[in-house]
Amino acid sequence: MPELPEVETVRRGLAPVMENSVLARVEARRKDLRFPFPDSFRERLEGRKINSLWRRAKYLVADVEGDELLVMHLGMSGSFRVEGPGLASQPGGFAHEKGRDERHDHVVFHLHGNGASSRVIYNDPRRFGFMMLVAKEGWQERAPFASLGMEPTGNSLDASAISGIMAGKNAPLKAALLDQRLIAGLGNIYVCEALWQAGLSPRRAAGTIGSKGNRAMTRCDALATSIRDVIARAIDAGGSTLRDHRLTDGSLGYFQHSFNVYDREGEACRKPGCGGRIERMEQSGRSTYWCASCQR
DNA sequence: AAGGGAGCCTGGCGGC
DNA sequence: TGCCGCCAGGCTCCCT
Numbered sequence: 001m002p003e004l005p006e007v008e009t010v011r012r013g014l015a016p017v018m019e020n021s022v023l024a025r026v027e028a029r030r031k032d033l034r035f036p037f038p039d040s041f042r043e044r045l046e047g048r049k050i051n052s053l054w055r056r057a058k059y060l061v062a063d064v065e066g067d068e069l070l071v072m073h074l075g076m077s078g079s080f081r082v083e084g085p086g087l088a089s090q091p092g093g094f095a096h097e098k099g100r101d102e103r104h105d106h107v108v109f110h111l112h113g114n115g116a117s118s119r120v121i122y123n124d125p126r127r128f129g130f131m132m133l134v135a136k137e138g139w140q141e142r143a144p145f146a147s148l149g150m151e152p153t154g155n156s157l158d159a160s161a162i163s164g165i166m167a168g169k170n171a172p173l174k175a176a177l178l179d180q181r182l183i184a185g186l187g188n189i190y191v192c193e194a195l196w197q198a199g200l201s202p203r204r205a206a207g208t209i210g211s212k213g214n215r216a217m218t219r220c221d222a223l224a225t226s227i228r229d230v231i232a233r234a235i236d237a238g239g240s241t242l243r244d245h246r247l248t249d250g251s252l253g254y255f256q257h258s259f260n261v262y263d264r265e266g267e268a269c270r271k272p273g274c275g276g277r278i279e280r281m282e283q284s285g286r287s288t289y290w291c292a293s294c295q296r
Numbered sequence: 297a298a299g300g301g302a303g304c305c306t307g308g309c310g311g312c
Numbered sequence: 313t314g315c316c317g318c319c320a321g322g323c324t325c326c327c328t
Contacts, residue, residue: 126304126306243307284301287320298328302326311315
């Protein structure tokens, strides 16, 4: 479910609660999510302070006192909510809304910090998410980080980076952008949106956008700019809520209202003067939304 | 060796 | 109303 903007939104919601708080108690209410919890998961976390909460691609990472990182992935349907003084007792709280079935509250972090206690609860109906502990020493060379490509945020993703990443690739551009080994953090929604914004066909062989010539650099620049712009706007909007994604206070992201192609099959293309219609097709088992008349 | 497809899960929706 | 098939924001493994 959550792509980079949703994970970043969650991180921003959790950081004020988790950072500098102690993991007083950790409840894992089943033995596994997508993977089994690590051996002695509770014991390796309880009593430790969380120094910081950061993100790499779609992974949330808690830097915990000691020599291990707590690494969390939300899978397709994972979300966090915070309960605590002033939050837990809110009438009509979203804890009982559809999609927040307490049966799927799989992990509870009981936190003590700044003179208050709170609970951070991980809910995940489909259980494609997971939690793991990774040694801090050399973490970048360890799973799951070792194979990740560059972040799509910031200045490092530019035309020459795109050109280099895609060079020689025969896979469709859409598939290459979803490959976390190349660029880490993009998912189905934001790839569709960025390709539309850049005017590039999802079917074009990835290697054909770059290399030499002014037009190649123009294409690569358009793609780099579009990716960064879409991601930045989505983060500003709190991510996209289709079903499961919530901010940690239970509110909804609203970037879905800004989609130009995703889930808009049959609607008019919004590119000025285009006149095309948004189509849906399947690429490696996933839906691609695009406009065949202005994406080349 | 890169690229495609299946599988992991549950829930929501549309169609009959 | 109920049942059925299809679809979903991710990722990994296995096959060609």
